[in-house]
Amino acid sequence: MNIYYPRNHQLHHPQTEFFNGEMIPHSEVPSRLENILSALEGSAHTLLAVDRVTDFAAIWHELSQIHSPEYLVWLWNTQVLQAVYPSVFSATGVLEKTWHQSIQWGRFVTDIFTPLLPHTWEVATTTAQCIFMATNECLQNRTSSLVLARPPGHHAGRSRAGGYCYLNNAAFAAQILSKSGRVAILDVDFHHGNGTQDIFYDRDDVVTCSIHADPRRKFPYFAGYEAELGVGNGVGYNRNFPLAAGITDTQYQPLLEEALAWIAQFEPKFLIVSLGLDTHESDPIADFALTTGYYQTMAKTISGLGLPQITVLEGGYSTTSIGENMVSFLGGARSIGAKKPGRR
């Protein structure tokens, strides 16, 4: 399987985040991806490091279909700023034209732990290039691939960054593939994929399904409930599975199967998996109890749909176990669109 990742990802390195009154080390750090790359050394997969954006016009065009141009230009412009940590937000969403930076940042960001750094755009768009290449490969060969995305994307909504996310990588992949047939997005991150849901909430060409911690107790709090089924054309095309703390392998598996059965009824042509490895029992900011070995079962179960699949890394914050968990997942996914052994 081809595995794409942004070679420049270390340029995006948030140092700290403010949580519950404390300044703590940031969780979304480069060592996450480095731990995965180390674990994949010597594997049969083909690691493809992407240096920079080479298809900017096409990528911008597709990004404009899932994010508002106003948001994209604002995000693009943050390159000229020093590190920015938004701290004040609109509760009503009503904003007048204003020049004050705090208001502008608060307009496009949902929380205080998603900073805008000088290289954020550069790395995020290089990740988008990875997605672009993976979708092209998928469309040409019907093969599956993995994108080790940094920064992650599933909390990024149509006009908002948040939850460490800026550009919605999974939605970007789905947007491109949706021109060739219905797409399903299965989000198995610990946190609800609120950005992905926001983007496709009124669409019936992209089915969205998320299995996650109950938002009554975990981020993103304001989305991810069972009753959220879609609007307009999208009614019935969104489904959420909010779960209690301490979910084990055996408790998770039937829910995964139920989610996949729900997806299958729509007969999608492509599958995007938003893979968060923060469902692991060791994750420092989550409270599920999945084991390393289970990720292989998870991947095999998902591959049972028999669809060309692009798996996109979302969360997963244990920088010591994320690599072996990914290796376990790939152990189950290897049969999907398998290619001859590659090299790094």
Add this chain to the structure above:
Amino acid sequence: MTEHEQTGIVTSVGSLGVDHAASFDRSYWNRPVLYEDPIDLQHDWHSFLAESLRLGRRRAMFRTMVAPDVMAEIRGRLPVEAALPVEENFLTYIGANAHLQTAIRAELLGVQPRELVLPAGYILDFATQDTDAGQLFSLWGQFGWTREGVENMITAGTTPIVIIRDIEERAIATMIAESLEFGDQILVELTEMAVADSEKGHGLASVLIRELARHTQNYFGGSPITYGEYNMTTGAHRSAMRAGQLPANSFSDGVLRDHVSIETGPGNVVSESSWSTRWLHDFMVLYQGSE
């Protein structure tokens, strides 16, 4: 067919209004209004940039007038590349590229103006001769000129020009000036500076800049805003500094990043891209202060 396509005359100063089909994959907006509110400026820049990016253009360049208190507000907020003082306001370049930096970064150390003397054996001239076409074409071919374009320029005889001739009266160095009415100001851009390879090292470039700047003051009258955009890879910006021109660096470093592609100087980074980025160079904006 554009005027350029009709005449073959290469222009640098551009025209007023939005042009999303400017040379070197650029979007260009010359807007002769004075911004006195940063929100309006940001809005217009964002709108222009969004359209440029939507159209897949490599670079967006917005040139307009900005009030001083607004300059202070946008510093570090909008990508100001250069700003040169015009009365109490600033002619401001806001620019950005869709790609990463390609041009080799030149050092920004300044050089001091010096007393310039045309070396013996050279002749200064402000008029063309019909026999100049071949030599001027050999100097300007690198900038995209055609022989026909040079001949048309000579025939028209409307372009302010400085030529340094050798003892045999061959044009061995030259530079021209272009003008643009920009609101109630006249912009005069000194451009197409070229010195024959065999004549380099004698300080002729600085003489060209100084003499043409003086000539245009008389030619256009009043107080035109006289400036140039100088290739930093070839060190042309240092020639302008020696001639007494001032960097437009009040609110930034005055450098237009990856501005224009010219096949001179060492090659830059070759990046895989849908744009031609092989020969992009940084250009520094320098202007003529009051003497």
